[in-house]
Amino acid sequence: MTNVVIRRLIPGNANGLVYRLxxxxxxxxxxxxxxxxxxxxxxQSSCFASASKPTSSADVKDADFFPLNxxxxxxxxxxxxxxxxxxxxxxxxxxxxTWNSMINGYVKxxxxxxxxxxxxxxxxxDVVSWNLMISGYISCRGSRYVEEGRMLFxxxxxxxxxxxxxxxxGYAKNGRMVEALKLFDSMPERSVVSWNAxxxxxxxxxxxxxxIEFFERIPQRDGASLSALVSGLIQNGELDEAARxxxxxxxxxxxxxxxxxxxxxxxxxYGQRGRVGEARRLFDQIPYCHEMGKEDSxxxxxNIVSWNSMIMCYVKTGNIVCARELFDxxxxxxxxxxxxxxxGYxxxxxMEEAANLFCRMPNPDTLSWNSMILGxxxxxxxxxAHDFFERMPQKSLVSWNSMIxxxxxxxxxxxxxxxxxxxQLEGEKPDRHTLSSVLSVSTGxxxxxxxxxxxxxxxxxxxxxxxxxxxxxxMYSRCGAIKEAQTVFDEMKLQKDVISWNAMIGGYAxxxxxxEALELFNLMKTLKVRPTYITFIAVxxxxxxxxxxxxxxxxxxxxxxxxxxxxxxxxxxxxxxxxGRHGHLEEAKDLIISMPFKPDKAVWGALLGACRVHxxxxxxxxxxxxLTSLEPESSAPYVLLYNMYADAGLWDEAAAVRSLMDENxxxxxxxxxxxxxxxx
DNA sequence: GTAGGGTTAG
Numbered sequence: 001m002t003n004v005v006i007r008r009l010i011p012g013n014a015n016g017l018v019y020r021l022x023x024x025x026x027x028x029x030x031x032x033x034x035x036x037x038x039x040x041x042x043x044q045s046s047c048f049a050s051a052s053k054p055t056s057s058a059d060v061k062d063a064d065f066f067p068l069n070x071x072x073x074x075x076x077x078x079x080x081x082x083x084x085x086x087x088x089x090x091x092x093x094x095x096x097x098t099w100n101s102m103i104n105g106y107v108k109x110x111x112x113x114x115x116x117x118x119x120x121x122x123x124x125x126d127v128v129s130w131n132l133m134i135s136g137y138i139s140c141r142g143s144r145y146v147e148e149g150r151m152l153f154x155x156x157x158x159x160x161x162x163x164x165x166x167x168x169x170g171y172a173k174n175g176r177m178v179e180a181l182k183l184f185d186s187m188p189e190r191s192v193v194s195w196n197a198x199x200x201x202x203x204x205x206x207x208x209x210x211x212i213e214f215f216e217r218i219p220q221r222d223g224a225s226l227s228a229l230v231s232g233l234i235q236n237g238e239l240d241e242a243a244r245x246x247x248x249x250x251x252x253x254x255x256x257x258x259x260x261x262x263x264x265x266x267x268x269x270y271g272q273r274g275r276v277g278e279a280r281r282l283f284d285q286i287p288y289c290h291e292m293g294k295e296d297s298x299x300x301x302x303n304i305v306s307w308n309s310m311i312m313c314y315v316k317t318g319n320i321v322c323a324r325e326l327f328d329x330x331x332x333x334x335x336x337x338x339x340x341x342x343x344g345y346x347x348x349x350x351m352e353e354a355a356n357l358f359c360r361m362p363n364p365d366t367l368s369w370n371s372m373i374l375g376x377x378x379x380x381x382x383x384x385a386h387d388f389f390e391r392m393p394q395k396s397l398v399s400w401n402s403m404i405x406x407x408x409x410x411x412x413x414x415x416x417x418x419x420x421x422x423x424q425l426e427g428e429k430p431d432r433h434t435l436s437s438v439l440s441v442s443t444g445x446x447x448x449x450x451x452x453x454x455x456x457x458x459x460x461x462x463x464x465x466x467x468x469x470x471x472x473x474x475m476y477s478r479c480g481a482i483k484e485a486q487t488v489f490d491e492m493k494l495q496k497d498v499i500s501w502n503a504m505i506g507g508y509a510x511x512x513x514x515x516e517a518l519e520l521f522n523l524m525k526t527l528k529v530r531p532t533y534i535t536f537i538a539v540x541x542x543x544x545x546x547x548x549x550x551x552x553x554x555x556x557x558x559x560x561x562x563x564x565x566x567x568x569x570x571x572x573x574x575x576x577x578x579x580g581r582h583g584h585l586e587e588a589k590d591l592i593i594s595m596p597f598k599p600d601k602a603v604w605g606a607l608l609g610a611c612r613v614h615x616x617x618x619x620x621x622x623x624x625x626x627l628t629s630l631e632p633e634s635s636a637p638y639v640l641l642y643n644m645y646a647d648a649g650l651w652d653e654a655a656a657v658r659s660l661m662d663e664n665x666x667x668x669x670x671x672x673x674x675x676x677x678x679x680x
Numbered sequence: 681g682t683a684g685g686g687t688t689a690g
Contacts, residue, residue, distance in 0.1 A: 073681065100681040107682090131682040165683040196684040224684045231685075261685040268686055309686045339687050346688085370688050401689055433689055440690090467690060 069097050076105035079335045079363040096126050103129065107136030109365050111394060112145075130156040131163050138170025146174050165193045172201025192218060196225045203232030223249075223258035227265040234269035242266060243278075255300070260286060264305045271313030279313040308336045315344035339367050346375035370398045377406020382415070395426075401433040408437045408444065416441045417450070432462045439471040448479035466492070470499045477507025498529055506538035514546030533565050540574035544581065552578035569595070573602040580610025585619050601630050608640060617644050617653075635666045 068091055075084035088094070088102045099122045106115035119125070119133050130152060137149035153159070153167050164187045171180035180201050184194060195218040202211035211232055218225050226249055233242040246262045253259070263286055270279035288302045307330050314323035327333070327341050338361040345354035354375055358364055369392040376385035389395070389403050400423045407416035420438050423430065430438070435458050442451035455472060458464050464472075469492050476485035489496070489504045501524045508517035521539050524531065531539075536559045543552035556575050559565045572595045580588035588607055592599050604626045611620035624637040631637075638661045645654035661667075 069681080076681095097681055102681090104681055126681095128682050133682095135682060160682090162683050167683090169683060191683085193684050200684065222684090227685045258685085264685050271686095303685095305686045307686095312686065315687090336687055343688060367688050374688065396688090398689060405689065436690055471690090 069095075069101055072098065072101045073104075076101065076108065077334060078332070079338070079361065079365065081105045081109060081363050083363075096122075096124065096129065100126075100128050100132060103132050103136075107132050107139075109394075110136065110140055110396075112136050112140060127156070127158055127160050127163065131160070131166055134163065134170070135166045138166060138173070143174060143176075146170050146176070161187075161189060161191050161194070165191065165197055168194060169197040169201070172197055172204065175205050177201055177205055177207070192220050192222055192225060195219075196222075196228050199225065199228040200231070203228065203235065208232060208236065223256055223261040223263075226256075226259075227261035230262050230265045230269070234265070234272070239269050239273055239275075242269060250300075259300050260303055260306060264303075264309045267306065267309040267313060271309065271316050274317050276313045276317045276319065279310060283310045304330075304332065304334055304337070308334075308340055311337065311340050311344075315340055315347070318348070320344050320348050320350075335361075335363075335365050335368070338362075339365070339371065342368055343371045346371050346378075349375070349379060351375050351379065351381075366392065366394055366396045366399065369393075370396065370402055373399060373406070374402040377402055378409070380410045382406060382410055382412060395428070397428060397431060397434075400428055401431070401437065404434060404441075405437045408441050411444060413441045413444045417445075430457065430461070432465065432468055435462065436468055436471050439468070439475050443471070443475045443478045446479055448476075448481055451475040451479055466495050466497050466500065469495065470497070470503050473500060473503040473507065477503065477510065480511075482507055482511045482513070496529075498532055498535070501529055502532065502534045502538060505535060505542070509538045509542035509545060512545045514542040514548060517542035518551070531559075531563060531565075533559075533568055533571070536565060536567075537570050537574065540571060540578065544574055544577040547578075547581060549578055549582045549584075569597045569600055569603065572597065573600070573606050576603055577606035577610065580607055581613060583614050585610060585614060585616050589619060589622075599626065601627055604630070608637060612640055612644060615644065615648065617648055617650070620644055632664065633666070635661070635668050638666055639668060 068087065072084045072087055075081070075087065084102065084105050088098065091098060099118060103115050103118050106112070106118070115133060115136050119129060122129060134149040134152050137145045137152070139145075149167065149170055153163060156163065164183060168180045168183050171177070171183065180198065184190070184198055187194060195214060199211050199215050199218075202208070202214060211229070215221070215225060215229050226246065230242040230246060233239070233245075243266055246266050249256060249262065250259060263282060267279045267282050270276065270282070283302070283306060286302045286306055287300060307326060311323045311326050314320070314326070323341060323344050327337060330337060338357060342354050342357050342361070345351070345357065351372075354372060358368060358372055361368060369388060373385045373388045373392075376382070376388065385403060385406050389399060392399060400419065404416050404419050404423075407413070407419065416437065420430070420434070420441075423434070435454055438454050439451060439458075442448070442454060451472075454475075458468055458472070462468070469488055472488045473485045476482070476488065485504065485507045489500060492500055501520070505517045505520050505524070508514070508520065517538065521531070521535065521542075524535070536555065539555050540552055543549075543555060552575060556567065556571060559571070560567060572591065576588045576591055579591065585607075588610060592603055592607065595603075604623045608620055608623035608627060611617070611623060620641055624641040627634070627637040638657055642654050642657045642661075645651070645657060
């Protein structure tokens with residue numbers, strides 16, 4: 001995509017291959033020769049000097065409060081919000097900075113109700129108090145919060161550059177670039193941050209052309225501008241190009257302000273692609289100074305984000321040992337560091353160590369709690385997950401989603417439905433994750449009514465992407481509404497992926513519409529959508545339902561020869577069914593013997609079913625015995641065999657089956673109750 | 681003490 005953009009930016013570019021590297025090189029050579037301008041902070045303060053000046057009460061000997069203020073901000077930085085609040089409450093006198101620090105603590109944790117309460121109680125506010133609140137609102141998800149931020153922005157008596165930038169990046173993050181641009185254009189004075197926010201916004205919203213256009217116009221580009229661009233390039237798959245540019249800048253613009261931003265972004269980029277070795281080399285290239293004093297943005301050295309990004313790389317690639325090693329070496333850790341480590345252990349299903357860190361962590365935030373919930377839910381430990389869920393101080397959408405998904409995955413469908421309605425009662429709006437889980441719940445419960453309600457919610461509230469539509473297809477077809485499944489499938493148009501095709505072909509197959517299933521399969525191949533092993537399970541099932549023996553055989557062969565897909569036991573089961581039902585019982589038995597798997601109950605079940613159809617009592621006995629050894633408590637094989645003997649007038653044999661059932665304490669009834677209880 | 685880089689979900 002970037003290539004396309006760059007080609008468009010540079011005239012006279014006709015040959016994509018030739019230009020793949022050249023134009024980029026030209027473009028970026030320009031950017032790395034840009035002179036370094038004076039620190040933007042000094043520029044800003046001169047523009048907005050009057051706005052940022054604290055009001056009267058702050059004149060009361062700031063130094064007297066300073067040690068305590070510093071302590072509060074340190075507690076907040078290290079995640080100990082409750083201790084910070086304790087210290088705050090105990091202070092006899094507070095100045096604006098005290099209040100702001102406390103508000104900042106809540107804002108960072110997205111606890112906006114608490115932040116707002118303090119903000120409203122403040123005896124007087126300065127521009128930072130307002131900015132903090134705005135930044136808090138816009139960092140919360142959802143346009144409702146952006147509007148809340150905008151209301152404060154409009155109400156505040158004096159705005160500074162930070163107020164504008166906060167608001168711009170808020171719009172940009174929420175994909176509202178028109179509004180972002182409007183503010184950007186009407187700003188009294190821009191800083192490099194305003195420009196960077198716009199670049200990031202355009203890139204996040206897929207407008208690479210304008211991102212580059214803006215980037216080139218930035219009067220004093222810094223490491224964060226570069227980082228914004230690098231992040232966009234990485235998202236567009238141009239990781240190596242991004243790395244080249246960062247290295248060039250590192251060499252040419254020694255002392256470039258905030259260069260570490262770009263390095264950190266690149267480390268994260270390597271991590272995303274699993275190139276952890278290169279990430280580590282980059283990390284080691286950043287000088288490291290043990291003094292954690294006042295940060296100087298011009299000094300190029302590792303900061304806490306570098307450490308966290310590197311730890312993240314290890315976590316993403318499953319290397320928890322190296323992640324832990326770095327984590328233990330850190331001097332100062334923030335909530336990010338702890339959360340990254342916890343989520344790492346959660347991914348390794350090591351809940352013991354995750355819990356260990358969770359307990360040691362100074363003040364777990366919503367994300368920490370969410371990770372724990374997720375971890376327990378994924379392992380099926382729903383009770384524990386629920387305990388955490390109930391005890392967490394503030395639930396987020398992710399908390400609800402993790403709980404609901406956990407219930408769904410562990411087939412506690414009723415629990416999932418309860419949570420879903422509780423969440424709505426508590427005013428939390430479901431998103432695509434929620435709806436996708438609840439759709440699977442409808443499928444699990446075979447509850448068409450619920451499924452249709454969720455479909456309505458999908459239509460009203462989210463832009464349905466492929467996974468959601470695929471869940472809809474599956475839901476409708478499992479609930480017997482094949483027409484509705486087909487409508488969703490047809491409306492997906494170009495959005496269809498292989499899962500959509502599989503779901504629809506499988507839907508037709510299970511409803512006995514073999515012709516439709518095979519027709520769709522042919523269309524899929526014509527459109528060059530590569531089938532998967534799941535496609536072939538559906539195709540073979542369609543053949544089985546329709547008794548298409550030759551078609552089934554040839555599909556099985558083409559799966560191997562044409563698509564190189566190794567047949568799995570499910571494919572064999574289907575083929576046994578196809579061949580057996582057609583009366584080729586010996587061939588079916590030989591297939592079972594020759595297949596490279598230990599036959600499972602589906603395979604023997606297919607043979608037994610075929611024997612029943614063709615009255616082959618001798619082979620039925622073999623299949624039934626195999627089945628009972630696999631599932632000793634199941635009555636089905638006994639009953640089927642009994643009926644076959646009875647039908648053939650073989651009463652002695654029938655009686656023998658009956659007494660074997662008694663001997664093994666098998667009742668027909670117990671089989672039914674077992675099936676029913678699994679649905680409760 | 682505030683804005684631009686790094687965390688959780690199908």
